[in-house]
Amino acid sequence: MAPVIEATGLTKRFGDLVAVDHVTFRVEQGEVFGFLGPNGAGKTTTMRMIQCVSPKTEGSLQVFGMEVEGHESEIKRQIGVVPQENNLDPDFTVYKNLLVYARYFDIPLPEAEATIQELLTFVELSEKRDTPIEKLSGGMKRRLILARALINRPRLLILDEPTVGLDPQARHLIWERLREIRNRGNTIVLTTHYLEEAERLCDRLVIMDRGGILVEGPPRELVKRHAGTHVVEADDTPQVRACLDRLGARYEPMGELLQAYTDTPRDVTRALVGECQMGHVAARPATLEDVFLRLTGRKLRE
Amino acid sequence: MNNPLRLLALPRLTPRVLHVWQRNRDVFVKTYRVNFLPPFLEPILYLLSLGFGVGSFIPEIAGVSYAQYIAPALVSISIMNAGFFECTYASYVRMYYQKTYDAIIATPLTIDEVIVGEILWGATRAFINTVIMLPVLFLFGVLDLPWSLFVIPFAFLAGFLFASIGMCFTAMTPGIDTLNLPTFLFITPMFLFSGTFFPLTLLPKFVQYLAVALLPLTHVVTVIRSLTLGTPSPLLPFSLVWLTVATVLVFLLAVNLMKRRLVI
């Protein structure tokens, strides 16, 4: 089957700034595809090009097999968007927001009403039907935006940081709903800063930095490839370094600690505690966060 | 955008334009009480204070009573304000603060359609104001019938021009505060010096030329006064041509300036 999104050498410049720098990726039908990366990496810019609201500077970008340029309305008709910034219509209630949005898609009124009913139940907002937007909590707004993005029954759902600022309950609700949407055969593209979210939801993901894609693959595989199965942490002292060097372990300083990436945490821990007489040693399973920090560094981004 | 002619490129539109108009109408209807009162009260206040107050010192102006003279100006000013302010402050709030445009362009609608829908709505506000004002003015006996009825469709077209003018400023303003500049430097002088409350001929010759060459309100007043008095002004044909050309040019400019601002 043709890929849902195919980007080749996709580039976006804002004046001299290269926000997205020759990225190439493919999103297949039915998968959840994640974009990770520090602030300013170019995630939102990439999403906006896929959504056909921001023209690309260079490269090629196809959605549903159509070149984005010149097919904007056709593509937009089949996608749903959860933007990074909330943009619900503050002049309307919950229900009216969805109704007005359905009209933009030329959905006939009876069908729109039925869909809205269903979607409000889906995001558990039926009780808030007649509430003005300003009276909703942050989590409710996010859920309403998700419902709004589904109003046209999109083949492709694009979510830019869908769970930002949500409590664990709200986040779990959204994750569950996204899985349901995926299970119906739809494709989901999302960006997130929550690495746990990416690890749980994404079939495949890319890590972006400074406009480029650093790595791509299924989350488990990326962890295995770039961090091993486990991380062993010990104080950063010359003795520990010498000891780890002797063991031939890959390690990196992370603040005041050394982190060793290994598939044999038991051996490394035993060696550190036993032979090297180290006090503080801890072993834990490696996570996507280890990969992320290794690849993008610890420095704060502007 | 190096080629200046691109600023006059034709927008690509579908009937979906109407959905933007409908969105604004729905908000308007929700708060209809506040919306209907000003165009109803304003002509009464102006007519009483200026028309019959100041007017009692003016036996006659250009062959008619002072109230008759300023009635078409009041309609014209209301059209100007409705169109201009709808597509400056109100549109800017929707564009910048409420992110309404961002939400709409994530649907099949294009930015062209959003802007044109907004301008059509601005024209509609002018139209609604006029429809409310005319019966009030009629009761004061300052309108000639049936010619005055033609003011109603004309109000939509004139409103369309002022909405487009407003949209040009919205496209260029750095922030909402700087929208005060066109208001004070353009709208207020136009309100006073477009043959509204006294004939242009009282002004120095070159100011008259400026008013005729540059101020759209001058031409709107000319047309509406010709209709409400039932006597065509000698300037009428010229005003109609001026308005047609200006409307087309400013409308295209508005759409393309907005696109330049928003398509990034």
Ligand SMILES: Nc1ncnc2c1ncn2[C@@H]1O[C@H](COP(=O)(O)OP(=O)(O)OP(=O)(O)O)[C@@H](O)[C@H]1O
């Ligand atoms: N409209 C714009 N004009 C100029 N520069 C922009 C514009 N939009 C984004 N940028 C720049 O492009 C780069 C990428 O921004 P983008 O919003 O895509 O990052 P992001 O990965 O989504 O970041 P975050 O995680 O903070 O949302 C940044 O350097 C940003 O400053």
Ligand SMILES: [Mg+2]
């Ligand atoms: Mg972003």
